[in-house]
Amino acid sequence: MQPRPRIWIPTIIGILILAFLVGFAPIRYEHAERFAVDSSFAFESEEPLYESPGEMSDLQEAIENALAEAGLGDVEINIQGDQLLVVETYAIDQNQADRDQVTVTRVLSEQFAALQPTSLVAEDTQEPVATFGPFGIYAPYPQLHLGLDLQGGAQVVLRCLSSAELSFVLGNDTPLVASEEPAAEGQQPAPFTEEQLTARIQRIMADLGTDPNTVEVSVVGRNRLIVDTRPQDQREVEAQEAAIHEFLLTSYPGVEVERGEISAVFVDEETADKVQYIIEQRLFSLGEIREPVIQKQGFDRIIVEMPGVREPERVLDILKSTALLEFRLVPEHYEPALTDSYDEWTDTRDNSTVTWEQVRAEASAEFTGRDLLPNASVQSGQTGDWVVAFELRPDQKDDFHEFTRRNIGRIMAIVLDRECQMAPVIRSAIPGSGIIEGNMTAQDASDLRLLLNAGALPVPLEIVENRTVSATLGQDSINRSLNAAGLGLAALVIFMIAYYRLPGVLAVIALTLYMAIVIAITAYSRVTLTLPGIAGIILSLGTAVDANVIIFERLKEELWSRKSMRSAVAAGFERAWTAILDGNVTTLIAAAVLYWLGTSLIKGFAIMLFIGVISHLFTAVTVTRWLLTMVAEARWAQNRKLYGVPERTEEERTQLA
Numbered sequence: 186m187q188p189r190p191r192i193w194i195p196t197i198i199g200i201l202i203l204a205f206l207v208g209f210a211p212i213r214y215e216h217a218e219r220f221a222v223d224s225s226f227a228f229e230s231e232e233p234l235y236e237s238p239g240e241m242s243d244l245q246e247a248i249e250n251a252l253a254e255a256g257l258g259d260v261e262i263n264i265q266g267d268q269l270l271v272v273e274t275y276a277i278d279q280n281q282a283d284r285d286q287v288t289v290t291r292v293l294s295e296q297f298a299a300l301q302p303t304s305l306v307a308e309d310t311q312e313p314v315a316t317f318g319p320f321g322i323y324a325p326y327p328q329l330h331l332g333l334d335l336q337g338g339a340q341v342v343l344r345c346l347s348s349a350e351l352s353f354v355l356g357n358d359t360p361l362v363a364s365e366e367p368a369a370e371g372q373q374p375a376p377f378t379e380e381q382l383t384a385r386i387q388r389i390m391a392d393l394g395t396d397p398n399t400v401e402v403s404v405v406g407r408n409r410l411i412v413d414t415r416p417q418d419q420r421e422v423e424a425q426e427a428a429i430h431e432f433l434l435t436s437y438p439g440v441e442v443e444r445g446e447i448s449a450v451f452v453d454e455e456t457a458d459k460v461q462y463i464i465e466q467r468l469f470s471l472g473e474i475r476e477p478v479i480q481k482q483g484f485d486r487i488i489v490e491m492p493g494v495r496e497p498e499r500v501l502d503i504l505k506s507t508a509l510l511e512f513r514l515v516p517e518h519y520e521p522a523l524t525d526s527y528d529e530w531t532d533t534r535d536n537s538t539v540t541w542e543q544v545r546a547e548a549s550a551e552f553t554g555r556d557l558l559p560n561a562s563v564q565s566g567q568t569g570d571w572v573v574a575f576e577l578r579p580d581q582k583d584d585f586h587e588f589t590r591r592n593i594g595r596i597m598a599i600v601l602d603r604e605c606q607m608a609p610v611i612r613s614a615i616p617g618s619g620i621i622e623g624n625m626t627a628q629d630a631s632d633l634r635l636l637l638n639a640g641a642l643p644v645p646l647e648i649v650e651n652r653t654v655s656a657t658l659g660q661d662s663i664n665r666s667l668n669a670a671g672l673g674l675a676a677l678v679i680f681m682i683a684y685y686r687l688p689g690v691l692a693v694i695a696l697t698l699y700m701a702i703v704i705a706i707t708a709y710s711r712v713t714l715t716l717p718g719i720a721g722i723i724l725s726l727g728t729a730v731d732a733n734v735i736i737f738e739r740l741k742e743e744l745w746s747r748k749s750m751r752s753a754v755a756a757g758f759e760r761a762w763t764a765i766l767d768g769n770v771t772t773l774i775a776a777a778v779l780y781w782l783g784t785s786l787i788k789g790f791a792i793m794l795f796i797g798v799i800s801h802l803f804t805a806v807t808v809t810r811w812l813l814t815m816v817a818e819a820r821w822a823q824n825r826k827l828y829g830v831p832e833r834t835e836e837e838r839t840q841l842a
Contacts, residue, residue, distance in 0.1 A: 193811040201698050208704035209325035213313075224282050226289050228270045228300040235264075241627070248272070248297065255292050257285060264627070270300060328708040331492065332715035332789065334654050335663050338474075338492040341501060342650040345452045345460055345485045346415050349422045352445030352546070353433055355408040359440045362404055376436055379404055385436075386412060389428050393421070406543040422449050452485045456643050461487055464504055466639035471500065478713060482784065486649065490713075497653055499632075505646045507602050508636035510554030515596040515608065519544050525624070527598070527605035541605050548598060551588055554641050556581040561637040563630045564620070571630035572622040575637060582617030590614035601633070666719045673723060677730050685737045687827040691812040692733040692805075699729055699797075699804040706796050717790035725797020728772060732805040736761045737828075740813075744825055750817040758810050765806065772798050 206212065235241040245262045252260050252272070261273040272293075274285040293300045313321030333340055355361060362379040377385065382404070387397035401413040412429060416422040426447060433442045450456070461481055468477045468491070478490040494500055522529040522538055530544045531537070558576045565571065577585050589597075589611050598608045599621055606623040621633065677696070681689035703722060707714060740757035748756065772794070779791035816822045 193815050197698065197808060197811065201701055204698070204701035204705040205325070208327060208701060208708045210328045210708075211323055211325045213321050213323060214319055224274050224286065226272045226274070226286060226302065228272070228293055228302050230270070230299045230301070232299060234270065234299070248293070251292050251296050252289065255288050257288055257292075260289075327704055329704070329714045330708075330711055331663075332713045332718070333490050333492040334716045334786075335666075335714065336492050336660075337654050338490065338494050339497040339500075339651070339653045340488070340490045341504070341648060341652070342482070343460075343464075343487045343489065343505065343646045344649045345457055345487070346645045346647050347417060347449070347451045348645055349414050349416050349425075349447060349449035351412040351414065351422070351426050351429060351447060353410045353412075353430065354443040354445065355410075355433070355437060356441030356443065358408055359437060360407045361410055382410075385432065386429060389432055390414065390425065393424055393428060395421075395425065403542060405546045406539060409543065409546055411542075411546065416449065416451070418451060419449070422447060450644055452644055454484050457481055457484055457487070459643055460646070463640050463642055464489060467503055467635060468500075470635050470639055471503065474500070487646075488784070501648070501651070503632055503635065505648065506636055507642045507645055508554065508639070509602055509641045510557070510637060511550045511598075511600040512552040513545065513548035513550050513598045513600055514592060515544060515548045515598050517595065519547075520596065521608055527608055544598070545600065545603065545605070550600075551597075552577070552581065552585060554637060556585075557637060559638040559640070561634045563627070563634050570622060571625045571627050572620040573625075573630050573633050573637065574618065574620050576618040585617050586614050662716050666716065670719065670723055670726075674726070677726070681730065681733070685733075685828070687816065687822065688733075688737045688740065688809075688813065691809055691816065692730070692737075694812065695733070695804040695809045696726070696729060698808055699726075699801050702800045702804065703793075703797055706800065707793070712792055712796070713789060714793070715786055715789035717786045718793035721790040721793030722797050725794055725801060728769065728798060729801030729805050731768070732761075732765045732801060733809060735764055736805070736809065741828060744828055750823055751814070754810070754813050754817050758806070758813075762806065765802075769798050769802055 235244055241264055245264065248262050248270075249260065257274060263271045263273065272289050274282065274289065290302055293302075313323050315322045360375045362377055362382055363375040383402040386402050387400050390400045391397045395414060395416070399415040403411045403413075405411055410429075410433070412425075414422065414425055416425060426444065430442060430444055434440075458481075461479055464487060465477075465479050468474055468479065468489070474491045474494050477492070478488075480488050482488050489504065491497065491500060518533050519530045519539070520533060521527055522531045528541055530539050530541060532539050556577055558578055561573050561575045563571060564574050593611050593613060595611055596608050597611055598605050600606065601621075606621055625633065674696075678693050681692050683689070685692070703725075706712075712718075736757060739761040740753055743753035743756045743760075744750075746753075776791045776795040776798070780788050780795070783791060
């Protein structure tokens with residue numbers, strides 16, 4: 186049942202106003218202090234700005250004093266890394282913000298010549314046109330969340346990899362590979378060089394169906410072999426271990442081959458969910474990316490979209506870092522060969538030099554990053570370097586205290602992703618906290634803190650796809666899309682009015698309401714608008730016009746049959762409804778399939794197509810019908826020429842009379 190004509194116009198106007206308020210947010214509930222304009226100005230130096238935390242503090246204080254003397258007292262100085270400085274200012278309006286920018290640039294260029302302005306970092310709060318109480322009236326602007334292809338940024342597809350570590354030790358200290366050092370008495374010489382041994386093991390893996398490029402072979406010391414593989418399940422890793430063990434027994438006859446414990450982790454739904462959660466924690470803790478999008482694709486892939494990211498390579502390193510922290514007790518006969526590096530160690534039994542890999546293989550892992558509280562912090566060390574402070578969980582503090590008490594005088598290596606970061610000697614029992622140092626910059630320490638707090642990845646990650654879009658290209662995409670949409674919309678308006686006349690004018694009114702509803706739904710649901718999404722809107726705009734064309738052609742047929750205006754409108758909509766419904770349901774099914782099976786960009790197209798079709802089903806059928814029915818009641822609208830149909834002849838009028 187149609188609503189009465191007298192409520193049609195208020196209803197349509199009410200819907201239009203509501204859509205406008207939601208989609209463009211001209212009236213917002215804000216506190217007065219948030220009306221100020223926040224601006225950030227970035228400056229960069231070719232040389233490091235400081236060499237120690239103390240020098241950084243002095244530089245910050247000097248800049249704050251210089252800006253205060255220039256009349257800018259309410260500023261915040263942030264030094265990111267050792268070459269980038271950001272000055273944040275707070276102004277009451279845009280004019281004041283512009284003056285602050287000039288002042289900041291002038292003061293720093295005059296007194297700190299090494300700093301060169303690079304950009305104005307967009308962090309401003311939009312200034313209201315007027316305020317009343319806690320409300321502000323703003324210039325209307327679409328409240329749309331743009332994807333990285335429209336505002337710039339990076340998209341990366343990461344694949345979770347299963348991993349396994351197989352270890353083997355030859356008995357009697359038999360050397361695995363040939364070296365310049367002759368074999369000891371009673372030992373057989375090694376039959377392979379290290380390159381030959383690696384090639385043979387990779388060939389064995391290839392025969393088992395494993396990609397040899399994913400196999401890493403390491404010879405640790407004289408007689409220890411470590412093989413890292415990417416198996417799919419436990420059965421495959423056991424087959425790999427058996428094949429390598431058989432190869433070693435055959436290649437080194439009469440030598441006992443000891444198999445170590447298999448260390449393996451496989452990818453499943455639960456593992457992928459954990460990886461997704463850790464990536465989310467890392468991105469949100471980073472605080473540099475607005476509204477990143479993290480979603481799973483299949484069971485082993487993670488799609489990460491980072492709109493507006495400034496340092497994609499650094500962020501990518503943070504994302505894919507396993508961040509496995511270990512506290513390993515080093516055997517007593519090993520000590521670092523150098524004071525500032527842990528790549529080489531000395532075996533005190535014979536004063537020989539060994540690699541860290543051999544020491545790590547023999548050092549037992551007593552505690553890991555999972556035993557730490559997620560509250561690591563960056564601090565300034567006693568020597569002026571940056572350090573990361575950590576604290577163990579309450580249930581591990583007593584164990585850590587007892588472990589350090591029992592091993593006073595021993596070396597405890599702190600290892601991150603298999604690399605030794607530091608190797609302190611335990612001087613006394615440690616109650617449950619400590620620091621990690623290692624000649625880190627402020628940025629390195631901050632990134633390490635972030636990784637420790639977010640947790641270690643359960644499996645390694647591989648970059649499958651990495652796509653970066655510049656902000657300039659994103660703006661160019663917006664401009665081109667708006668131009669295309671504007672030209673298409675103008676062509677539709679001209680065609681509808683020229684061909685269908687009065688119904689065409691009503692259709693244009695309905696299309697205006699349609700666009701407002703689409704923007705409102707997109708803004709309210711916080712759907713990310715991408716370039717394919719704009720294509721979906723334009724396509725749905727075409728289907729909206731198609732629905733109107735079907736209705737108006739049926740209307741003309743009814744008018745040709747000499748029905749009254751009111752009867753023709755009712756019959757035209759009733760007979761067009763089936764065709765419109767069939768076509769749009771088919772489109773909705775296609776959109777659902779695209780969303781279910783597509784990637785993120787295809788999903789963006791499908792979502793906007795779905796929103797557009799639902800919206801135009803309302804505007805093209807309901808709103809246009811309300812308008813036509815209302816107009817049909819007016820005396821001036823009885824002229825059939827307004828609908829593209831010739832007027833009745835005198836004879837037809839006589840017959841009807």
